Amino acid sequence: xxxxxxxxxxxxxxxxxxxxxxxxxxKRYEEGELVxxxxxxxxxxxxxxxxxxxxxxxxxxxxxxFTSNIVGNRVVGALIERGVLKESGVKVIAGIKYAMxxxx
Numbered sequence: 001x002x003x004x005x006x007x008x009x010x011x012x013x014x015x016x017x018x019x020x021x022x023x024x025x026x027k028r029y030e031e032g033e034l035v036x037x038x039x040x041x042x043x044x045x046x047x048x049x050x051x052x053x054x055x056x057x058x059x060x061x062x063x064x065x066f067t068s069n070i071v072g073n074r075v076v077g078a079l080i081e082r083g084v085l086k087e088s089g090v091k092v093i094a095g096i097k098y099a100m101x102x103x104x
Contacts, residue, residue, distance in 0.1 A: 003052065004051075004075050005019065005050070006019045006051075006057065007050075015065045017061045019043075019061070019069070019072075020038060020070070021071070021073065027039065029094035034093045042069075055075075062101060065103065069098075071096065072097065073096065076098070077097070085101070
């Protein structure tokens with residue numbers, strides 16, 4: 001199985017989760033005026049980010065999160081299959097799927 005990067009940060013409103021397909025970190029994708037920038041430490045921060053292969057860990061983190069940012073065709077596709085995300089809530093920038101969740 002391919003790995004994902006998972007970062008969980010605490011905020012005053014609750015956990016902020018960032019998860020992405022491992023191979024996307026450090027890259028920037030552009031489509032017209034839209035930009036998907038994975039070069040900052042938001043999706044990978046040494047000492048804070050975990051390499052995860054178990055999708056259940058990611059699902060649990062998202063369910064506990066105040067908000068989550070999810071990037072990558074593999075992770076987004078797997079979360080759609082599990083019913084965590086809906087296809088209608090997914091955006092695509094330069095061929096890369098991207099979704100956000102919010103607890104309201």
